[in-house]
Amino acid sequence: MTEQIPVEGRNGVVIRQQRSGTGEGYRTYEVHQRERVGQSTEKIKPIQLLSDDYLHNPYPLLEILRENYPCYRDWLGNCYWMSRYNDVTSVFTDDANFETRPKLWFYGMETFGRDLGAYPEVVTAFAQGMDNHVEEVATRLSRAMLAAGNADLARDFAARLPLEILAGTLGISNADREHFFSRYWQAQRGTGWRPDLQVKGRVALTELADYFTGLLAQRKKTDDANLLSVLAGLDVEGGPVTGADVAVTLLERDHETVHGATANLWYLLLTHEAEYAKARSAPRMMKLAYLEALRYCPPVLGAPRFTRHEVERFGRLLPQGALVVCSAAAANRDPRVFTNPNSFVVDRPDLCQREPRGQYRADGLASGIALGLGKPSIHPAVPEDRPRSLYALTRDTVVTASMVLVENIPDLELREGATPGLRALTIGEMHTCWQLPVRVG
Amino acid sequence: MSFYEELTRDVEPDQPTKDQPTKVSPFPLMPEGQAVDMGTAADGTPLIDPRIFDSPEFFRNPYPYYRILRDHYPVYHDKLHNCYWVTRYDDITECYFDDEGFNTIPKGSSSGVLGNTQLELSGVEHRRRRNLYGQHLVGKSLQNRIPSIERLAREMITAWDVAAAEGSPYVIDEGGRRTVELGHMFANEFPIRVVCEVLGFPREAQADFYYWYNSMMSGLGGSETHKQGVQARQHLEDYVAGIVEARREQPTYLYDGEGNKLGKDIISKLCETKLDGDYLSTEEITSNIALIVGGGGETTRGAIMNLWCLLLRHPDQYTAVLADDDNWNCAFHEMLRHSTSIGGQPRHNTFDVEMHGVHVPAGSLMNMVDFSANHDERIFAEPETFNIFRNDLYSGKLLRSGYRKDGKCSHMAFGVGPHLCPGAWISHQEAVVGSRILAGYMRNPCIREDKMPRDIDGVRPAPMGLVSVRDLWIEFDLQG
Numbered sequence: 001m002t003e004q005i006p007v008e009g010r011n012g013v014v015i016r017q018q019r020s021g022t023g024e025g026y027r028t029y030e031v032h033q034r035e036r037v038g039q040s041t042e043k044i045k046p047i048q049l050l051s052d053d054y055l056h057n058p059y060p061l062l063e064i065l066r067e068n069y070p071c072y073r074d075w076l077g078n079c080y081w082m083s084r085y086n087d088v089t090s091v092f093t094d095d096a097n098f099e100t101r102p103k104l105w106f107y108g109m110e111t112f113g114r115d116l117g118a119y120p121e122v123v124t125a126f127a128q129g130m131d132n133h134v135e136e137v138a139t140r141l142s143r144a145m146l147a148a149g150n151a152d153l154a155r156d157f158a159a160r161l162p163l164e165i166l167a168g169t170l171g172i173s174n175a176d177r178e179h180f181f182s183r184y185w186q187a188q189r190g191t192g193w194r195p196d197l198q199v200k201g202r203v204a205l206t207e208l209a210d211y212f213t214g215l216l217a218q219r220k221k222t223d224d225a226n227l228l229s230v231l232a233g234l235d236v237e238g239g240p241v242t243g244a245d246v247a248v249t250l251l252e253r254d255h256e257t258v259h260g261a262t263a264n265l266w267y268l269l270l271t272h273e274a275e276y277a278k279a280r281s282a283p284r285m286m287k288l289a290y291l292e293a294l295r296y297c298p299p300v301l302g303a304p305r306f307t308r309h310e311v312e313r314f315g316r317l318l319p320q321g322a323l324v325v326c327s328a329a330a331a332n333r334d335p336r337v338f339t340n341p342n343s344f345v346v347d348r349p350d351l352c353q354r355e356p357r358g359q360y361r362a363d364g365l366a367s368g369i370a371l372g373l374g375k376p377s378i379h380p381a382v383p384e385d386r387p388r389s390l391y392a393l394t395r396d397t398v399v400t401a402s403m404v405l406v407e408n409i410p411d412l413e414l415r416e417g418a419t420p421g422l423r424a425l426t427i428g429e430m431h432t433c434w435q436l437p438v439r440v441g
Numbered sequence: 442m443s444f445y446e447e448l449t450r451d452v453e454p455d456q457p458t459k460d461q462p463t464k465v466s467p468f469p470l471m472p473e474g475q476a477v478d479m480g481t482a483a484d485g486t487p488l489i490d491p492r493i494f495d496s497p498e499f500f501r502n503p504y505p506y507y508r509i510l511r512d513h514y515p516v517y518h519d520k521l522h523n524c525y526w527v528t529r530y531d532d533i534t535e536c537y538f539d540d541e542g543f544n545t546i547p548k549g550s551s552s553g554v555l556g557n558t559q560l561e562l563s564g565v566e567h568r569r570r571r572n573l574y575g576q577h578l579v580g581k582s583l584q585n586r587i588p589s590i591e592r593l594a595r596e597m598i599t600a601w602d603v604a605a606a607e608g609s610p611y612v613i614d615e616g617g618r619r620t621v622e623l624g625h626m627f628a629n630e631f632p633i634r635v636v637c638e639v640l641g642f643p644r645e646a647q648a649d650f651y652y653w654y655n656s657m658m659s660g661l662g663g664s665e666t667h668k669q670g671v672q673a674r675q676h677l678e679d680y681v682a683g684i685v686e687a688r689r690e691q692p693t694y695l696y697d698g699e700g701n702k703l704g705k706d707i708i709s710k711l712c713e714t715k716l717d718g719d720y721l722s723t724e725e726i727t728s729n730i731a732l733i734v735g736g737g738g739e740t741t742r743g744a745i746m747n748l749w750c751l752l753l754r755h756p757d758q759y760t761a762v763l764a765d766d767d768n769w770n771c772a773f774h775e776m777l778r779h780s781t782s783i784g785g786q787p788r789h790n791t792f793d794v795e796m797h798g799v800h801v802p803a804g805s806l807m808n809m810v811d812f813s814a815n816h817d818e819r820i821f822a823e824p825e826t827f828n829i830f831r832n833d834l835y836s837g838k839l840l841r842s843g844y845r846k847d848g849k850c851s852h853m854a855f856g857v858g859p860h861l862c863p864g865a866w867i868s869h870q871e872a873v874v875g876s877r878i879l880a881g882y883m884r885n886p887c888i889r890e891d892k893m894p895r896d897i898d899g900v901r902p903a904p905m906g907l908v909s910v911r912d913l914w915i916e917f918d919l920q921g
Contacts, residue, residue: 041667042666042667042668047495050492050495050521076495076522077521077522077523078522078523078524078806079523106520108518108799108800110800155445155448155449155452159448160444163444177444178443178444181444181447182443182444182447185444185447185448185451186447189451192520193491193519193520193521194490195479195480195488195489195490195491196479196480196488196490199480199482199483199488203483306802306804307804319789319804320803320804321789321802321803321804321805322804323523425451425452427521434452435452
């Protein structure tokens with residue numbers, strides 16, 4: 001039984017304490033005893049994990065963590081870093097002990113709208129939208145690049161691909177697309193730690209909600225089979241679906257993997273000639289290239305999890321509410337799991353070639369961890385009444401789009417003198433290739 | 442703006458390139474008291490970029506940022522450092538008194554270096570231990586120690602003559618005046634010597650203690666010096682453990698100036714102290730000795746340095762202190778309000794909490810910023826001004842419960858509530874007793890501003906900021 005005892009403070013402050021009434025939640029000595037590590041972590045400074053070095057190339061720093069401090073207590077970022085493959089996958093899939101906080105929580109706007117992304121109708125509509133639009137969008141973007149001559153594959157193709165597909169899925173008119181794209185982009189960027197981006201993001205989220213409120217009113221009168229109509233017709237507990245619900249549903253969905261993985265895949269292909277030749281030879285090889293790109297350079301470097309209660313793991317007692325950072329970037333290059341992990345090898349023999357289902361080693365080999373796509377499906381096989389998982393959908397989308405690109409621009413290559421690289425715009429944002437100038441024939 | 446333009450702008454300008462990464466802290470140094478413009482919300486509310494907390498600018502010029510936090514974000518959710526900053530006096534005192542709701546689970550950097558200490562305990566566990574140690578640092582025990590504090594101060598000052606004769610770079614005699622760097626020649630070591638004396642360690646051990654202490658302090662930052670800190674702590678522990686074992690067999694005593702026995706020293710008393718029917722373990726004693734050494738050094742060093750720096754930069758107030766001995770207490774407390782050495786204390790909320798409309802999930806790190814509480818204009822008028830005569834600061838006997846009556850409030854430098862600094866009383870005595878003796882020795886003192894660091898304008902003195910004055914060059918009349 002919990003009871004809430006309101007405690008009024010002096011400064012016009014209301015402190016509301018949620019007490020269990022049993023004296024629980026009040027345990028310090030045990031934690032304190034085990035925290036006596038006496039271990040020195042002098043090989044790395046916490047500030048390095050917030051530095052520009054980390055933004056550009058996090059791998060050397062993560063290697064220090066993985067090989068020396070597998071559960072690193074970062075006092076500056078007030079978190080624990082998990083960096084070994086088995087540890088990261090075990091935390092990431094452990095909902096009993098670790099919770100995911102929604103993006104709205106980072107906005108401090110928990111009551112703004114409802115995330116409807118788990119409704120089967122919505123899952124299906126998202127899947128159909130991706131499948132139905134990818135070829136058309138990829139073809140259109142490829143041809144636009146051809147027409148332009150000098151193009152930037154990261155900006156003109158990878159960044160636009162998921163947004164155009166999403167717009168198609170929602171049935172957003174061409175006239176509204178630029179407006180939608182920039183609001184969506186701002187809303188996603190605002191979920192991080194930067195207050196200026198957060199302010200913009202809040203405005204953008206509100207504008208998206210207003211925009212969808214208008215669209216919903218129109219959609220209910222039609223019976224288009226697009227995502228927005230599905231959302232409009234959804235029977236949800238707590239009242240009809242609002243524009244804010246739509247905005248939140250879009251916000252909470254992974255927005256980084258199609259964009260980031262496409263850009264990273266092509267960055268790697270265009271800078272590894274032999275691997276490029278392998279990848280373009282067949283769709284199956286492009287799929288392997290995608291899987292290897294996701295392992296070698298995951299766009300979502302890490303994911304935050306919070307302990308639901310005190311958790312004893314990794315030789316530590318993690319207190320309730322502790323932030324645990326699961327580092328995919330570190331785990332995907334764990335030499336305990338992958339041979340020569342710092343090489344990009346399209347047909348790598350030790351990487352799982354199937355979707356992780358139920359666990360991360362679907363065919364006995366380890367998959368690259370792609371945190372944006374969620375944990376492996378709990379269904380060991382794809383249920384007949386459900387679409388493919390987000391993992392499979394994303395993979396197929398990127399592979400299909402990449403093959404369209406190969407077909408439309410057969411002699412695609414890096415523009416002479418270009419020296420592309422990967423980086424995150426700010427700490428916590430996706431690590432990807434932002435500028436990839438190409439010659440298209 | 443089209444998405445293309447938006448993306449291009451986000452990606453290109455002001456972003457570090459591969460070859461030329463920008464610095465971690467992209468904040469310029471500002472004139473003291475002015476904040477960097479970190480942008481504003483649509484309603485004009487200034488924004489706080491959490492990278493500021495790691496920046497050199499913040500360390501030297503923190504108060505304008507704390508003012509923004511107090512005024513606009515009394516509970517600021519810092520997502521970069523995964524914590525909440527609590528900055529108003531009233532909120533902080535509220536949380537300090539509620540040690541069930543705001544507990545002290547260690548997640549910070551200190552525990553590895555200092556070991557298990559009462560800093561990390563809460564509630565009854567903390568209370569019992571704190572009293573065991575704290576009782577030796579207050580009241581009659583403390584009064585008994587004052588003659589030795591005075592003796593140590595005089596010894597250190599007397600040694601200046603020798604240092605001058607030997608050509609020390611920190612004691613320079615010129616034209617009938619002597620210039621002394623107060624840190625090297627007094628404040629850095631004095632508190633450690635007092636701690637050794639109070640704990641009853643042999644004088645030969647003082648140099649080792651000074652080294653261990655310095656290593657532990659620099660190791661608190663958790664970087665490459667951390668290992669040295671942990672090792673120093675181990676050496677300290679080994680040394681103290683030997684002493685503890687010896688005193689379990691053979692207690693040792695403290696004596697007054699005339700050689701009369703005053704009673705057993707702290708360690709000998711702790712050796713015979715029982716908790717829950719068992720004697721304290723050697724580990725328990727050594728950890729808390731490490732805490733006393735760590736806690737009793739830098740804070741008091743900073744207090745002496747800041748006190749002298751502030752007084753000599755406000756000559757009228759220094760004159761008032763010389764005229765009336767009681768004013769030393771006012772000066773000490775006002776100095777701690779104005780430029781305390783300890784920034785604040787971390788707490789973790791045991792329960793879900795909502796403060797100022799911010800929902801804080803249980804188990805979050807909430808940093809209580811004493812620096813900011815001491816400069817809260819809701820409590821202290823013109824908080825940036827050093828004024829020993831201010832009528833809103835309580836300068837009486839230190840109280841665990843704090844003081845808030847008739848428009849006077851106690852400062853937050855020692856905290857309040859269950860975790861009020863147990864060394865507050867002895868620190869007060871060290872700073873005041875030491876300073877009185879210094880004042881008696883240094884005639885017509887003034888700061889050699891030509892040897893002191895300058896602010897960014899190259900003219901004004903560098904602000905004191907979050908760290909105490911490191912070097913303080915004082916010139917005074919050389920006595921014949």
